[in-house]
Amino acid sequence: MGRSPCCDKASVKRGPWSQEEDAILRSFVERFGNAGNWIALPHKAGLKRCGKSCRLRWLNYLRPELRHGGFTDEEDNLILSLYGEMGSKWSVIASKLPGRTDNDVKNYWNTKLKKRYLSTTREATPQPPPIGGGGDDSIAADDDSPSQGVSQGQPAPPALVNLDTTGLDNVEENDELLHKSDQLYAELMGLIGQQSATTTTTGEAASARAAATTTTSSWSWSSSGTSPTSSSDGSSMWPVDVHDAVPLSESSGGASSSNSTLFFDSPAFGGSFQDLLDSSSFDDVMLTQELLYY
DNA sequence: AAGACAATCAACCGCCAGTAT
DNA sequence: TATACTGGCGGTTGATTGTCT
Numbered sequence: 001m002g003r004s005p006c007c008d009k010a011s012v013k014r015g016p017w018s019q020e021e022d023a024i025l026r027s028f029v030e031r032f033g034n035a036g037n038w039i040a041l042p043h044k045a046g047l048k049r050c051g052k053s054c055r056l057r058w059l060n061y062l063r064p065e066l067r068h069g070g071f072t073d074e075e076d077n078l079i080l081s082l083y084g085e086m087g088s089k090w091s092v093i094a095s096k097l098p099g100r101t102d103n104d105v106k107n108y109w110n111t112k113l114k115k116r117y118l119s120t121t122r123e124a125t126p127q128p129p130p131i132g133g134g135g136d137d138s139i140a141a142d143d144d145s146p147s148q149g150v151s152q153g154q155p156a157p158p159a160l161v162n163l164d165t166t167g168l169d170n171v172e173e174n175d176e177l178l179h180k181s182d183q184l185y186a187e188l189m190g191l192i193g194q195q196s197a198t199t200t201t202t203g204e205a206a207s208a209r210a211a212a213t214t215t216t217s218s219w220s221w222s223s224s225g226t227s228p229t230s231s232s233d234g235s236s237m238w239p240v241d242v243h244d245a246v247p248l249s250e251s252s253g254g255a256s257s258s259n260s261t262l263f264f265d266s267p268a269f270g271g272s273f274q275d276l277l278d279s280s281s282f283d284d285v286m287l288t289q290e291l292l293y294y
Numbered sequence: 295a296a297g298a299c300a301a302t303c304a305a306c307c308g309c310c311a312g313t314a315t
Numbered sequence: 316t317a318t319a320c321t322g323g324c325g326g327t328t329g330a331t332t333g334t335c336t
Contacts, residue, residue, distance in 0.1 A: 014306080016305080037322085088326085107304085112301095
């Protein structure tokens, strides 16, 4: 009977995300997209979270293009106008607002705009008092459906302007991380140089590594000649079979025939992202993720 | 200063549609 | 064609924070 749950609720962590979890998820998704599917992602990334929770966290909070902070008057007007046209189609409305999520818009509506919307609609189309209402002005009791009167009572929204992202709160933090990533990449090149002197690698793999370029917030993948494609949810999808990159504990334990699993299976870097976090500083994790890149 | 209340927003829930098998 | 699985969505909850008394 009923629908089976998407994950075992007894074994997954719930509630607010920690910075460490965010770091793991952000790094993983920036590298691999959703690695095949969101349900499997937490296991591959070493997160004790439901896949749907990971997806939501990424979409609503971690995506780099997101804008946090107050809504502008232009955005207010656009939301009001669109709600009047289509009702609570939050994903559609959010798609018209760069950097905003449906959850953001929905929350903003419920906490701020709903009152303004209702007062506007009442001005445009006076409502009879509620039966036995006694003057209760509860929002929750109000009709939440869009009113045709709004389009008439609400002025046409001005053109959406000045929505650039230069004012993002986390720009400095991002820049710092990007800089750190570049530094780590330089270190990595040195390590690979040392490693290549002591380990056997194919000429092709070595040249691919040498040709690989560092990436930070955006994808660049020169070694394979392909680039990730953008999915509808804004995450990048890995062009190769990285979703086969399973933690060592899940693999057969032997040498992998796939480059994408090579470093998961490596004795030096085996295990999940969480394992790495448990045993390393965050800088080390970032460095290791660069290794996963090749 | 402390408790009550309101506001905010991240996160969860459950349903639905599309896709794969 | 039927079934299972996954992503996406809207509604709702609950913890936290802010404001008022």
